[in-house]
Amino acid sequence: MSVMVSAFDAQRTRTSEKYTTYPPEVLPMFVAEMDAVLAEPIRDALVAAVANGDTGYVGHGRALPEAFADFAAERWSWRVDPDLVRTTTDVSVAAVETLRRVIEPGDQVVVMPPVYPPFWEYVAEAGGSATEVPLLPPTDPGDASSTTAGWRMDLDGVRRAFEDGARTVLLCNPHNPLGLVHPRDELAALARLAAEYDAVVVSDEIHAPLTHADAVFTPFLDSCPVAADLGVALTSASKAWNLAGTKCALLIGASERARAWFDGMPAEVVERTGILGYTASVAAFRAGGPWLASLLAELAANRRTLAERLGEVLPGARYRQPQASYLAWVDLGALPFGDDPAPVLVDRARVALSRGLDFGRQGAGHVRLNFGCSAETLDEALSRLATAR
Missing domain, CATH: 3.40.640.10 (Type I PLP-dependent aspartate aminotransferase-like (Major domain))
Known part of the structure; x- marks a missing residue:
């Protein structure tokens, strides 16, 4: 069973920063929060x-x-x-x-x-x-x-x-x-x-x-x-x-x-x-171990999807698969988006990513993409990013 939910469903029910910073038509893939359900043992403990x-x-x-x-x-x-x-x-x-x-x-x-x-x-x-x-x-x-x-x-x-x-x-x-x-x-x-x-x-x-x-x-x-x-x-x-x-x-x-x-x-x-x-x-x-194992399997699949498709969606984009986390550090310096691509991608593709420059001068031309999401959400994000070229 997937531990992820659709980002669009999450936007309708959640009030955290990830889902309220941008208008509903913008796909939120910036802040380090996942589109995930709570692990059952955690939910039960909190409810109790x-x-x-x-x-x-x-x-x-x-x-x-x-x-x-x-x-x-x-x-x-x-x-x-x-x-x-x-x-x-x-x-x-x-x-x-x-x-x-x-x-x-x-x-x-x-x-x-x-x-x-x-x-x-x-x-x-x-x-x-x-x-x-x-x-x-x-x-x-x-x-x-x-x-x-x-x-x-x-x-x-x-x-x-x-x-x-x-x-x-x-x-x-x-x-x-x-x-x-x-x-x-x-x-x-x-x-x-x-x-x-x-x-x-x-x-x-x-x-x-x-x-x-x-x-x-x-x-x-x-x-x-x-x-x-x-x-x-x-x-x-x-x-x-x-x-x-x-x-x-x-x-x-x-x-x-x-x-x-x-x-x-x-x-x-x-x-x-x-x-x-x-x-x-x-x-x-x-x-929470079994839930975490399911999560890591889904993240591994998303990590592979990015590796397989990002270069096709944004020719010239460079990305190395992270050894940990659900965050991808993407170099868009070869594309015509300037030193600060994230605002450009919000405007052109309606996808919100983290600004590379926030991570230091070395982040010029970079974005951070949160792939802690469902496969369907990631597919939608990649389809939207393809329109930004």
Whole structure:
């Protein structure tokens, strides 16, 4: 059974940003939210909570830390200590509050564009200054059958940033918008480099459960022994199970240093966790595996469809299949759409995609396309995009 619904049906019944930003005639494929039904165990847990009136302030139990620890052990053979897991509203709050503990005002924080646009905002909100060390693009042109594995971190650039005074890296693993799953050896090399300069790595791992079958996700904290002493991982069930509005994320440490950072945060960081998000997250990590497997199968099919058809629909478009997520980073630089193709495609094709420039200067001529949708919706999007030439 498909876990996806028609985007047009979703537009008629849902009120979230994805379905209300544009008029109904525009196909929404921008914000990272899927046209998916709720997993049954999550739906049942939320219905029961509402029926029971369990909608107050979040409690202080261990259900979610233990559920995530079990999920991480089963999926990635990663041993997580539930006592070193905290919850908060969402990954953005987790990132800002962690940065506030590990940097001083004005400190440099390394970010690796093209990257999720709020990363710059996280750094600024925490009082830091973003230092850009762009990812290195593939050395070969590749084709639609290639994956984003050709991209890699610029570790020499990170070293130069450390030599210039940076002491923190805000990592995206898997990397949004590329869907790049950083290999273990590169993560370990980053950890050893950070240790050399007494730096901290804050790793946003929200897309990890969405890793495709042709890649292997490695948690940063588990990449090598030294990584555990200098990092914090941030994650949530929100991307994999489509729960962004329920508001719950996790901060994960693996050292006494991390425990001290967590304990030094204001109590409100945890208190702002949404109780319905907590309830949904426990259900997701405990019982959401079968639904997630169905989702990944549908995403894999959509990923292949894009690889097979995008070049026909938009000759000159370049795309490498993401190793994780439902987000495609598409290079339209060879087409006559300019540096900012997304508004052009809304006007000409009535398809809303994310602006590449929002992800950094490297996004000129690019768009990010959300293929977390039904096969029929993707087919309609491709048909519409063909009219934009």
